[in-house]
Amino acid sequence: MSDPDAPSSTGDSPTRPNGPRPNVLACPSPTTARFILLVVATLATGLFVGVFVHNMVLGDRWQREVVACASGLPYAEAEGADVLTTWQAWAECTADAEHRRAIFAFAGLAVAAVAAFVIFKRSPRRLERRRRLRPADERFAAARQRFTELSHAAGLTRPPTLMIGPATQRDAFSYGLPGSQRVVMPVAALIRPQCPEFTALAAHELAHVARRDVTVAWAAKSIGYAVAPLLLVPALLAVLTGELSLLTDYVWRAVLLGAVVTLTRAAILRSREHDADLLAARMGSSVPELSAVLAQMPDMRSRHLRHLIANHPYAHRRIAVLDNPASIARASFVDAAAAAFLAGLMPYLIDLVVVPLLTGTAGVGVTDLVAAAVMGPLVGATIGLASWRACLVSRVSGAAVHRGPVAAGVLVGFLLGEAASLAQYGPGGYHPHPSPLLLSVTALSAVGATVATVGLGELWADAAGRLPSARSFWLTAVLVPGLLFTATLWAAMKVQKSLEWGGWGMASLTLTDYFARPTMVVGTLVLALAAAWPIWLARRDTVTPAWLLESGTGRSWPATDRPAARFTVIAGLLAGTCGAAVIAVFRALAGAAADDAQAAQRLYSYVFLAGAVAAAATITVECFWPGRGAGAALISAPVAAVTAMAGLVVINTLLGGTLTWTFAYDIGRQPIGLALLSQTFALSIVAFLPRGRRTSRRIGLAAIVVVATLAILAASAVITARDVLVPIAAKSIASGEPRPLDEDVACGSCRVIGPVTGHANRQYW
Secondary structure, eight states: OOOOTSOOOOOOOSOOOOOEEGGGSSSSOTHHHHHHHHHHHHHHHHHHHHHHHHHHHHHHHHHHHHHHHHHTTTOOSSOOOHHHHHHHHHHHHTTTHHHHHHHHHHHHHHHHHHHHHHHHHHHHHHHHHHHHHHHHGGGHHHHHHHHHHHHHTTTHHHHHHEEEEETTTTOOOOEEEEEEEEEEHHHHHOOOOTTTHHHHHHHHHHHHHHOHHHHHHHHHHHHHHHHHHHHHHHHHHHTTTTHHHHHHHHHHHHHHHHHHHHHHHOOOOOOHOOOOOOHHHHSSHHHHHHHHHTSSSHHHOSSSGGGGOSSSSSSHHHHHHHHHHHGGGGOOOHHHHHHHHHHHHHHHHHHHHHHHTTTSOOOOOOHHHHHHHHHHHHHHHHHHHHHHHHHHHHHHOOOOOOOHHHHHHHHHHHHHHHHHHHSSSSTTOSSSSOOOOHHHHHHHHHHHHHHHHHHHHHHHHHHHGOSSSHHHHHHHHHHHHHHHHHHHHHHHHHHHHHHHHHHHHHHHHHHHTTTSSHHHHHHHHHHHHHHHHHHHHHTTTOOOGGEEEEEEEOOOOOOOOOOHHHHHHHHHHHHHHHHHHHHHHHHHHSOOSSHHHHHHHHHHHHHHHHHHHHHHHHHHHHSSSSSSHHHHHHHHHHHHHHHHHHHHHHHHHHTTTTOOHHHHHHHHTTTTHHHHHHHHHHEEEEEEHHOOOOOOGGGSSHHHHHHHHHHHHHHHHHHHTHHSSBBBBBOOTTTTOOOOOOGSOOOOOOBOOOOTOTTTTTOOO
C-alpha cells in the first residue's frame, strides 16, 4: 500500500507548486485492486483452515491411504524408468483421498466467505445501536435541503440518508450496504448548513458515496474481523489435540499474515480519504474550505510506524495532498511488499485445492497456471495502476518516478509470502519447506516484471497525449501488467517446481521445451506489441491531454526518443546476430554431431543461447534508455531470441539441411517464452542500480559495442557450459528407425531426446 501518511520530506507546510494542477483522479487509485487481493488472501486462508481441519481429523486415514498407494507402485531405480506411468498410477490411486481433502478445503473457503459476509451485513445495524444513530428529523430541514443540493452536485440521483448521532459526536462518516448508504454528520454542523464547515464535511462524505468506496471500506473492515477467528482455529485445534509442538511454527506465520492484512486494510481506508478530499474540492467545496476544516481537527505527527496502521491519514498530510495532489500518485515499498506478500501466499494454497480436485485427471498439471491466473492479474493491476499513474502524473508535476523501492518491496514481499505460506505448515502438508534459493526464482522474476511494468508505464505516459480518454490509459494499466505478471509468474513457478521435484535436469527440460507452447508464445508477442504501440503513438510532439488537468494550461508533451526507440530493435537484431555467429563458429570448430544425443544437446543449448542473447539485449537497452528501456526490452528480447534461432536455420540450410516452413516455425518459436523469462531475470539484476540520464546522442557506437560484447560473452558461456545446462542420457538407438518419445525417457537429472531422434536436420546441428 502506498504510504500517504509518511511525513513530507519537504516539511509539513508545503506550498502549492507552480504550473497546472494534475487530475490524479483521472486514473483509479490501486485501492480496488488491493481490496480484491485482500479478499482473495482471506479466502485462501479459509482454504488452509479447511485443509488443516482435514489433516487434524482425517490426517491418519489420508496418510494410510497414500502410503498404501505408494507401496503398491512398481518403482524402478534403473535409468529409463517410466516415470510418467508411475505418476499416473499414483494419482489414480490417491484420487479419492485427495478429493476428500479438497472438499474440506472448499468448506473452509465457504466458512471464510460466509463469516466475512455476515459481519459485513450486520455492521450497519450494529454501528447504529452502538453509536445511537438515527435519521435527521424535521428540525434539520434546512440541512437536509442543503445536503440534497450537494448530493446532486456530486452526481448522485438518489441522495443517501442523512443521519445524526448524540450531541457529543464530532466526526462525520459514511456507512451502509449497496443501495442504502448513509452519511452521519455532527449536530454542530447541521445547525449551520450554510457554513463552509458543513459544505466541506458533506462534500467529503458524498465523494465517498459517489466513488462507490463505502462498500469497499466496510467490507475491508469486515474481512479484518473475519481473519482473526480463522487464524485462531488451527491454534485451537493444536491445543485440543495436544500437538503443541506445531504452535511455534504456526504462530509466526499467523502473526505475519495478520499484520499484513491489517496494513493492507488500513491503506485501503487511508487512500480513500485522500481520493474523497480531492473529489470534494471539485464538487461543492474547495481546497481552502477543506483545508480550513482539516486544520481544526486534532493532528498527530508520529515519527514512528504508527501512521501505517492508522485508518485515517493525519490532518497535516491531508492538507498537503490537497495542496499538491501529485504527492499521492506513487507506489511505495510498503505498498508493493504487502501486495507481493499476499500473492506469495497463494500458489501453494491454490495447490491444496486444485491438485486434490484434479487428481486422477489429465488437468492436474494446470495448477501453476491457475495460481498465476489468480495472482498475476491482481498483483499486476495493483502495481501497474500505482506505477503507471505515477509515470503519468510526473509528466505534469515534474516529480521523479523511483522504481527501486517498489522492486525491493516486491522482492521482500514474495520471499516472505512464499516462506510463510500456510500450506507449508501442518500435519500432512502438501509441500516441503523449499530452500531460499528456490524461493528466489519466483521472487526475482516478479522483481523483473515490476521493473518492466514501470518501464511500460513510462512508454504509455509518453503516448498519453494521443489517447482519447483516461479510461484508455488505465484500462491498459490493468490489462498489460496483469498479462505480464501472469506469464512471468507462471513460467517462474514452473521452473521453481521443476527444480524442487526433479533438479536441474527437469528444470532444463522445462525451460527449453515447455515455454515453447503456443499460449506462452502468443502472450510474449502480445506484450511486445503492448510495448511497440505506445512508441508508435508518441512519435510526434503533442500537448498535455485535457483529461489529465484539473486546472491550468497544458504544456508541450514531448515525443518519445526516436533514436532510442530504433535502438530497441537494432539491439535485438544485433544481439541475435552475434548469437548466430557464435553458433556458426562452434559448428565449424566442433563439426557435426556424433549421434542423436549430442544433436539434442546442441539444439537445446542453442535455445539457451537464444535466451542468453535476449538477456544481453535487455540489459543494453535499459542501460542506454533508462526507465523506458525496461519496457522496450519486451521488444528487443524476443527479437534477439528469434534472430539467433533464425541464424541456426540459415546455417542448417547452408550446410545442406532441408528448409521447410514447419522446421523454421518449430525452431523460431522454441526460445520465445524463454526470452520473456530471461528478460525478467536480467531486469532484476539492474532493478536497484541508479538510473542515469543518457540522451539519444550517446546511443551510437558505444551502445553497439556493448550489446555485441554482452551477446558474444553470453552465447559463448552457454556453449561452454552446454554439458551442465543440457545433461543428456540416451539409450542406444537402432539406426534408421526413429523411436517414439516415450521410449527415450531421460533419467532424473537428464533430458528426453525423442523430438530430435530421426530428425532430418539433426546431422547439421
